[in-house]
Amino acid sequence: MSQRHTHSVLVVDDAASNRYALSRALRSEGFQTVEAAAGAQALELAEYVSAVVLDVHLPDVHGFEVCRLLRGDPKTATVPVIHVSAVYVKDEDRKAGELAGADAYLVSPVDTSELAVLIDRLVSERAPG
Template sequence: MIERAEYCVLVVDDHEPSRYATARALRAAGFRTIEAAAGAEALELAEYASAVVLDVHLPDLLGFEVCRLLRANIGTASLPIVQVSAIYVTEQDKLTAREAGADAYMTAPVDLDALVGALDQLLGRPGGGRG
């Protein structure tokens, strides 16, 4: 099991109540968190994160594009990324997320225990995020 306090999760969601609830649940599980409300902000903050929980529907960029840009940047290329959406929920959307580089895809509202479990697994793998 990982030492969650060593890891900072970037929670990206333009819907403030959802972002707050996700970040709060992750902190309650022992992670440190930082938050972003848009894709450009997420790209700026990602270098400080160990993993990213990334909403797909953002006001400036789709989360799929944010994911591609994170993967293209050497400093963030290996960050574990969990994409989340209440709108983009088809099998094609999930495939698009995988093709963009997402490690996992969850439909909102997210089961927070499942999210914590996914982060534990992704951060615990070799090369899985920086502490």
């Protein structure tokens, strides 16, 4: 937890209020945040962050496809991806997120303290060495 300030989290959500609220909450947990409103923007920024919190329902590229593309790119293949959705909440949605390569799948609204602990764990598991 003491190293959170060294990690940045990309928060991807097309709803500005959701993006703002989650980013603010993660900053209060000690993380730096970067925001994206769409999948294409997320794909451009993901190589520069420690983890991605990715909404499933996006206006341009579906969140599952964004995750697949991140996993297929050597620059982002190991960046932890956590899907978050208030719309896609069924078991088959969770399974689709898993098949796309997500490390976790959460239903919104999320408990930001639990999310922060999850990010800590995933980042440390993916750390080199």
